[in-house]
Amino acid sequence: MKRKGKWIVAGVISAALIGGGTGLAVATAGGDDSEPPITGSALQKASAAALDHTGGGKVTGTEVGDEDAYYEVEVTLDNGKRTDVHLDKAFKVVSSAPDSGGDEGSGED
Template sequence: MERKTKAVLASTVAGLVVLGGAGAALAGSDDDATDRPIEGPALQQAEDAALAETGGGKVTETELGDEESLYEVEVTLDNGDQVDVQLDEDFQVVGTKTESGEQDD
């Protein structure tokens, strides 16, 4: 009976180690892993709306279900600035955020 108890205890400890490692991996993951790009017909509409808002540039990333809006389109302008354009379900602009493309030396 003592051998069986040790075997059960060893299995339990091994299982906890595996679960602990998985939990640490999940806790250490960044949000980018859960980001979903915009797809299908909505992609073209979102890109068109974002580029109209920024007056041009290149779409470099999209996200569906962003924490700030339904759609987020990242546009990189010719000067290197990045503009995140937030769009609602009707592809109307509900906000923008610009990050300068200039590097500090």
């Protein structure tokens, strides 16, 4: 009887480990297409350059290594619209465009 119980416990533990490992792999694989955020003094410089370019607003997202430029700063304007400001390594504006990230957070306040 004791031997049968050990096998059941071992099977349950194995299933939990396999299932947990699969969940972990799926959870970490979902973020492969996102770039890391800007940090430190670069964040301050990039934010200042982006806000100067847009004439105000609030920085709501940043990325290093964006496909369009070295830095990308998402700014939510006072009217609620979002724009992406693309900067080079020297924090000079390369381009800007309305944010194409979908409807998240677009509700009226």
